[in-house]
């Protein structure tokens with residue numbers, strides 16, 4: 089039976105550390121502030137954004153949730169972003185994805201100031217990550233949370249063969265970059281990849297972020313491998329499952345993240361951590 093990489097507990101201790109930093113900043117007169125923009129009424133997105141909003145308040149931050157109707161124009165969303173760009177009390181801005189089809193997500197996220205881009209989607213921040221540049225800049229929260237979780241369990245990257253399945257800007261691409269920066273040998277696979285399962289079986293560390301329930305099962309995993317399941321799939325019974333069949337995978341893997349209680353809580357905790365970091369960095373820039 090594999091070691092369970094407990095994201096819930098790791099996230100809780102990260103949140104404790106974040107609260108201490110947030111309180112320190114507030115005592116200095118700079119309460120960290122996060123704004124989340126939600127467009128439309130997708131129930132899952134509503135739950136996620138409200139969870140983020142509540143967590144930020146619990147950690148003593150200012151939290152603003154802006155809910156816009158499905159019919160809102162792209163210009164109106166950008167206008168909201170620009171108001172938040174100017175707002176001195178806001179240090180982190182997140183536009184919840186997915187956005188409706190009539191809105192171009194890249195144009196909207198690019199309108200967020202790089203210094204407030206808590207998702208790390210702005211080309212400036214993406215470029216720094218890919219260029220392995222020194223200095224402080226935000227990185228996508230799920231990938232950064234995965235790195236924190238691996239570190240917590242002393243799972244190192246240097247020299248490891250990593251296979252990442254899923255090439256999204258939210259998860260696959262940035263997690264590959266972070267792992268390359270830690271000297272892993274990374275293969276970034278997707279729906280066009282040939283012999284995907286045979287490739288998965290070569291991985292010392294397998295990251296699955298596709299949104300396909302039970303894409304990977306025990307027989308596709310190298311014995312002793314570390315398996316990171318980023319999938320969030322809600323079944324007809326309302327139960328949450330990942331992209332990995334936990335039952336069979338946990339018999340073969342050396343370590344594995346559960347769903348729920350793995351990567352999800354780490355994402356939210358990292359969002360909070362990074363909001364505080366953006367606040368600290370804005371101070372150091374004299375702003």
Ligand SMILES: Nc1nc(=O)c2c([nH]1)NC[C@@H]1CN(c3ccc(C(=O)N[C@@H](CCC(=O)O)C(=O)O)cc3)C=[N+]21
Nearest residue numbers: 182183184185186207229320348349350352353355356
């Ligand atoms: N701009 C943007 N940034 C995001 O980071 C972002 C986004 N858009 N759009 C949607 C995805 C999804 N996401 C999750 C965060 C936490 C849980 C989470 O806490 N999951 C719990 C379970 C929660 C439940 O029961 O529903 C767990 O895995 O234990 C899940 C999913 C962030 N996303």
